[in-house]
Amino acid sequence: MAPPPSGLPARQLALPLPLLAGHDLADLLEDASNAAALAWLRRPADWPGGRLALFGQAATGKTHMLRGLAAARGWPVLEGLALRGWPAVPPGEGLALDDADCAPEEAALLHLLNLCAERGQAVLLAGRDPPARWAVTLPDLRSRLRAMPAVAVHPPGDALLSALLRRHFLLRQLRVERPLQDWLLARLPRAAAAMEEAAARLDRAALAAGGRVTRALAREALADLPGFGPGPEDDDSMASRRDACPDGPSLL
Known part of the structure; x- marks a missing residue:
């Protein structure tokens, strides 16, 4: 590779390509907001009934966790918004369903859970609220969701x-x-x-x-x-305070 032209910083030759967004559990940094969820994800064999739901606000890392575990274990990932009719459920050890609370058809979600139970497949769900609080009308689905263990992912x-x-x-x-x-x-x-x-x-x-x-x-x-905005004290307000101070020693 030819050296950069004289006087041109090497960094300017870098192409501003977006980094590929991977979902690796090893990339997740742990703190109090996600420690409980990560502990559960490390031991799928201990999930009661082979089921687990992650819940929390948007942008808390639920999708990263769900897809990270699915990638690590070779599980397929399904999208709740696309769950309709009698969804095709790939065989295997388990599967993950992101935005599960957005499934437009309750019967489709019930079919998926029933089929996975028959096969002995583990199921990992993610949604905004715990499954016990989802607004469902089918009694069978409601009972399955209420029995499902759920762990919060905090901001x-x-x-x-x-x-x-x-x-x-x-x-x-x-x-x-x-x-x-x-x-x-x-x-x-x-x-x-x-x-x-x-x-x-x-x-x-x-x-x-x-x-x-x-x-x-x-x-x-x-x-x-x-969401980007001024902090507790922006530079302009600090400058105004300095200008308003009388001459003399200052801590600013």
Whole structure:
């Protein structure tokens, strides 16, 4: 491979291609928000009746966990929104159903659970609420859902979000000083997906600008990111406070 042209930083030759989003359980960082769920996922043989449901708000990592376990064990993954009629259920040790609470037909979900029970297949579900609270009308389905063990996946805490943001920067070989990382965390949505999206946007912006990541660049690159906003104290308000202070010693 030819060396980069003289005077051109090697980083500018990198193509701003999106990183492939994998679902590997080993990639999940553990904290109090997901520790209980990860403990259950490590021992499928202990699931009561071979069933387990993950539940929690959007962007808490449920899909990553569900697909990570499915990939590790070779289970097929089905989508709740596509579950209709008499769904084809591939044979095997188990299967995973994402957005299970969005299945448009109750009979289809009941058929899937019954067929898996007959075959002795394990089933992992994911949804916003625990299955016992799903609005179903079929008595047989309601009883099966109420008997299913469920574990909550909570929104990630500050330590986990910080670690995720650092990981995404490292994956992209993007150098961002720690004070700027803290500044970003105070302004980004409290979701794991937001850390990945922010890193991708900053990477593209830094490549286009041919320079380092600064607060000004971050403001511009993330301005239209849903949920991105001013932190507890933005720079403009800090500057205004300094200007309003009388001359003399200052702690700012």
